[in-house]
Amino acid sequence: MSRAEAKEIHRERPSGYIAVMRAGSLSRRGARLVGDSPMPEYILEHFGRAGSEGYVPLCIAENKLMGDLLLPAMARLGTPPEHVLGYDAMVGNAGFRERLAGFMATRVLGRRVDPSQIAVLAGAGTVLETVFYVLCDPGDAVLVPTPSYAGFWADLETRDELTVVTADGASANGFRLDVERLDAALAASEHPVKALLFTNPDNPMGRVATPGEIERVLEWSSRRGLHVVFDEIYALSVFGDTAFTSVAALRPDLGEFLHIVWAFSKDFGASGLRCGVLVSENRALLDAVGALAYWGATSGHTQWMLSELIADDAWVDAYCATLEERLRDTYTQVSEALSKAGIPHLPAEGGIFVVCDLRGFLGDATEVAEHALWKRILDETQVNLTPGAACRIAEPGFMRLCYAAEPLPVVLEGIQRLELVRPR
Numbered sequence: 001m002s003r004a005e006a007k008e009i010h011r012e013r014p015s016g017y018i019a020v021m022r023a024g025s026l027s028r029r030g031a032r033l034v035g036d037s038p039m040p041e042y043i044l045e046h047f048g049r050a051g052s053e054g055y056v057p058l059c060i061a062e063n064k065l066m067g068d069l070l071l072p073a074m075a076r077l078g079t080p081p082e083h084v085l086g087y088d089a090m091v092g093n094a095g096f097r098e099r100l101a102g103f104m105a106t107r108v109l110g111r112r113v114d115p116s117q118i119a120v121l122a123g124a125g126t127v128l129e130t131v132f133y134v135l136c137d138p139g140d141a142v143l144v145p146t147p148s149y150a151g152f153w154a155d156l157e158t159r160d161e162l163t164v165v166t167a168d169g170a171s172a173n174g175f176r177l178d179v180e181r182l183d184a185a186l187a188a189s190e191h192p193v194k195a196l197l198f199t200n201p202d203n204p205m206g207r208v209a210t211p212g213e214i215e216r217v218l219e220w221s222s223r224r225g226l227h228v229v230f231d232e233i234y235a236l237s238v239f240g241d242t243a244f245t246s247v248a249a250l251r252p253d254l255g256e257f258l259h260i261v262w263a264f265s266k267d268f269g270a271s272g273l274r275c276g277v278l279v280s281e282n283r284a285l286l287d288a289v290g291a292l293a294y295w296g297a298t299s300g301h302t303q304w305m306l307s308e309l310i311a312d313d314a315w316v317d318a319y320c321a322t323l324e325e326r327l328r329d330t331y332t333q334v335s336e337a338l339s340k341a342g343i344p345h346l347p348a349e350g351g352i353f354v355v356c357d358l359r360g361f362l363g364d365a366t367e368v369a370e371h372a373l374w375k376r377i378l379d380e381t382q383v384n385l386t387p388g389a390a391c392r393i394a395e396p397g398f399m400r401l402c403y404a405a406e407p408l409p410v411v412l413e414g415i416q417r418l419e420l421v422r423p424r
């Protein structure tokens with residue numbers, strides 16, 4: 001038994017009784033999960049501090065700006081039909097997928113897809129985990145441009161046993177992706193690269209890719225025979241000058257190698273409902289995803305509720321217009337507050353976050369110094385930011401600030417508090 005397996009795990013039960021459990025009684029994979037959580041430290045800290053007096057969480061990409069529209073609309077739906085209580089197609093109720101196909105066509109994809117090319121699972125994370133399980137074998141690699149959403153590592157490495165290989169952006173060109181970086185990452189990978197995972201609009205920078213940029217990614221991956229998964233989870237959360245273009249709008253068909261992920265989590269501020277959407281024309285992929293869907297299905301009640309909401313075009317129109325207006329307004333005020341506080345940041349045009357350049361707050365330009373700064377900000381000001389290392393930003397000193405999960409005055413207070421840790 002290895003040291004990790006033999007490690008004793010202490011868990012406090014509600015009664016105060018400390019249970020001592022031996023991880024050795026679990027399987028190797030079970031013990032690995034208990035001893036070494038796939039959750040990044042900033043999230044563990046968040047759950048430890050959430051709800052405590054003075055704590056300002058600016059580290060979680062949640063949109064809580066829309067509850068006043070969503071909750072009454074949900075309440076108006078009344079009693080659900082009885083069928084939501086029963087088993088149904090695990091990749092989503094047929095009627096829901098029919099409506100989703102229409103909704104996705106007009107709101108996200110920019111062109112029609114067949115309902116049979118849609119699968120619904122419990123959130124974008126579940127879709128990604130399942131899709132990559134099906135596309136790759138343990139030991140394979142997936143290429144991810146950075147800065148990136150931190151959760152991809154947990155999604156792809158924990159159960160799928162893949163390696164995420166990064167194509168690192170550089171601050172010198174505003175972290176713009178160029179295909180030379182993809183080439184370099186591919187050449188340097190010690191594992192066979194099977195796919196590219198591209199996020200648009202991106203997390204953490206809130207940048208929206210132009211059709212030209214999307215074309216370059218598509219051409220690059222198709223020339224190398226790679227699958228490419230477009231994570232378009234922030235498709236409707238766009239408020240800047242660049243309109244969102246789905247990759248689907250640029251191709252008459254997706255073909256075997258192109259797949260799209262969206263979810264209600266961000267654009268509909270409903271991360272707790274767990275409803276993610278896969279769009280693919282690859283029948284084998286859809287069948288294999290269908291074989292796993294039982295373990296990651298979305299509840300029938302949630303599907304019914306969302307189906308009713310998206311069926312009301314006038315409501316969705318008003319919802320989307322308000323979403324854009326509120327995000328733009330909130331981002332503008334956050335950006336102004338950051339500028340006033342002398343904190344440089346990358347201009348965002350979508351998403352619910354902004355990348356702050358705190359290099360001026362660092363002693364040394366090292367990951368250790370960045371971690372120390374993140375912890376000092378947390379301990380001394382109770383503000384939790386997402387450290388750049390979690391987003392795999394290759395240069396230390398950048399941190400993501402999420403501005404839509406707390407009321408604006410709380411976010412602005414958090415920004416002011418950053419002043420307290422500025423080096424004098």
Ligand SMILES: Cc1ncc(COP(=O)(O)O)c(C=O)c1O
Nearest residue numbers: 061123124125149203263265271
């Ligand atoms: C780019 C991206 N993809 C996927 C997810 C996961 O979303 P979900 O909550 O639907 O699993 C997130 C959540 O932050 C995200 O930012």
